Amino acid sequence: MNDFFEIENELRNLRPAQPSPILFERVEEAMAENCRASVSDAGSMAKWRWRFTEWSRGDTSDMDGQLVRARQRERASQTPYKWGLGLAAAAVLVLFAAIKMERQQSGGKEIAQISREPDTAPVLKRAEESTSSDKFVPAGATRLVYNTRDEGLQFGRGSGQPVRRFRYQTHETWQWRNPTTGASLRVSYPSEEVVLIPVWGQ
Amino acid sequence: MQNLVSHENWKSCFSEVAPGLLLFARQWVQSAADAEDIVQEAFIKFWRRNHKIENRALLYAAVRSIALDFIRRDSRRARREATALDESNEFIEPEFEFEDDTQRALAEAINILPCEQREVLVMKIWNELTFAEIAVALGISQNTAASRYRYALAALRNTLQPK
Numbered sequence: 001m002n003d004f005f006e007i008e009n010e011l012r013n014l015r016p017a018q019p020s021p022i023l024f025e026r027v028e029e030a031m032a033e034n035c036r037a038s039v040s041d042a043g044s045m046a047k048w049r050w051r052f053t054e055w056s057r058g059d060t061s062d063m064d065g066q067l068v069r070a071r072q073r074e075r076a077s078q079t080p081y082k083w084g085l086g087l088a089a090a091a092v093l094v095l096f097a098a099i100k101m102e103r104q105q106s107g108g109k110e111i112a113q114i115s116r117e118p119d120t121a122p123v124l125k126r127a128e129e130s131t132s133s134d135k136f137v138p139a140g141a142t143r144l145v146y147n148t149r150d151e152g153l154q155f156g157r158g159s160g161q162p163v164r165r166f167r168y169q170t171h172e173t174w175q176w177r178n179p180t181t182g183a184s185l186r187v188s189y190p191s192e193e194v195v196l197i198p199v200w201g202q
Numbered sequence: 203m204q205n206l207v208s209h210e211n212w213k214s215c216f217s218e219v220a221p222g223l224l225l226f227a228r229q230w231v232q233s234a235a236d237a238e239d240i241v242q243e244a245f246i247k248f249w250r251r252n253h254k255i256e257n258r259a260l261l262y263a264a265v266r267s268i269a270l271d272f273i274r275r276d277s278r279r280a281r282r283e284a285t286a287l288d289e290s291n292e293f294i295e296p297e298f299e300f301e302d303d304t305q306r307a308l309a310e311a312i313n314i315l316p317c318e319q320r321e322v323l324v325m326k327i328w329n330e331l332t333f334a335e336i337a338v339a340l341g342i343s344q345n346t347a348a349s350r351y352r353y354a355l356a357a358l359r360n361t362l363q364p365k
Contacts, residue, residue: 004355007362011327014308015299016225023238027216030246152270153263153341155251162260164341165267201259201338 088172088191095174095187099138136176136185144171153199163196215255216245222329223265228297229321230269240269259338262325266339311361319354326351 147169153162173188220241227237227244244264253260297313300306312320325331325339336347 004352004359007355007359008327010304010308011312011323011358013301014305016221016328017234017297017299019220019224019238019241020234023220023242024213024216026238027242027245028213030242031212031249150341152267153260153339154267155247155253155260155264160251160253160257162263162338199338199341201334 084190085192088189091187091189092172092191134178135180136178136183138175139177139184140173140175142173144173145169146171154196162199162201164199166195166197168193168195212249219245219258219261219329222324223261225297225328226262226321226324227265227269229317229324230266230273236272237269240265240272244268258329259331259335262329262331262335262339266321307362308358311358314361315354315357319350319357322347322350323354 145168147167149167149169151165151167154165155162170191170193171188172191173186175187176185178184223241223244224234224237227240228234231237231240244261244267247264247268248261296309298305298309300309312323315323321340322336325336326333331339333344333347333351336342337344340347342350
């Protein structure tokens with residue numbers, strides 16, 4: 001590293017710009033808010049009331065207003081993700097339930113058909129006859145991962161151990177087909193999966 | 203081993219790390235105000251999670267994570283701002299306090315370093331993190347951190363060498 005002694009010295013002489021004095025006030029305010037929130041026994045309602053008060057007098061000290069606005073922006077930006085994930089999970093559950101029901105129904109019908117039909121009947125014909133016109137059979141499922149993002153280290157709630165967060169954005173497609181009518185049904189939806197991997201320091 | 207939560211004089215602690223943290227955050231955002239928002243959020247989060255200042259790698263990891271979230275959230279706004287800045291050649295707050303033209307040239311050379319080299323350089327020089335701490339903060343090996351640092355120094359030296 002001696003080769004770079006000179007350039008390292010030059011870099012160290014370069015001083016980073018100082019933060020604005022207002023940053024210290026903002027951090028102090030946030031620290032005080034945190035203390036008040038933890039000390040208060042009144043619970044979250046009291047905290048919300050305080051925040052609302054701070055928000056409503058945003059014109060007199062816009063600092064508090066900015067802090068509250070920042071939090072509201074953060075919450076607002078997280079809401080669509082939560083809704084999206086919830087809807088995707090619900091859709092997957094519904095699809096699994098539908099597939100399971102279809103399988104149960106088709107199993108029962110096949111047994112009944114086999115017992116009635118002679119063994120000499122062609123297999124293909126029997127399969128076609130055993131399916132009613134309103135029956136859809138699963139024809140395929142794809143899960144396309146179109147984006148993987150490493151979101152860096154995160155801190156679990158109440159845990160000192162960091163975890164690395166990976167976000168996978170996917171597009172899932174489920175397909176059913178009615179062998180009798182040739183009709184097909186396809187459901188596609190975007191989904192997002194977050195994976196947390198524990199990280200150990202050296 | 204002082205804990206930030208029990209640290210009565212958190213201001214001295216913050217004033218010590220804030221300039222380096224801001225410089226670190228400025229790698230992802232052009233505006234100093236945005237960088238201050240990121241640093242504030244990271245420091246408060248770090249403080250609330252009862253982390254010790256010795257685990258400062260986690261503080262830098264928090265700044266990085268929040269900055270990446272920020273640019274993802276505000277990517278459209280950032281694009282608009284970048285276009286507007288390009289068009290108007292508006293003043294952007296400098297990341298350093300320059301004393302002469304040599305320092306100005308050095309800062310310009312730092313700005314054109316690849317991001318992964320620059321973040322290691324900023325953490326090492328102006329935040330005085332060890333390679334082990336940098337490795338934890340960035341999720342890379344110590345050897346990778348050290349080699350990125352060497353590459354950055356070599357690139358700066360080549361850029362600044364008189365031709």
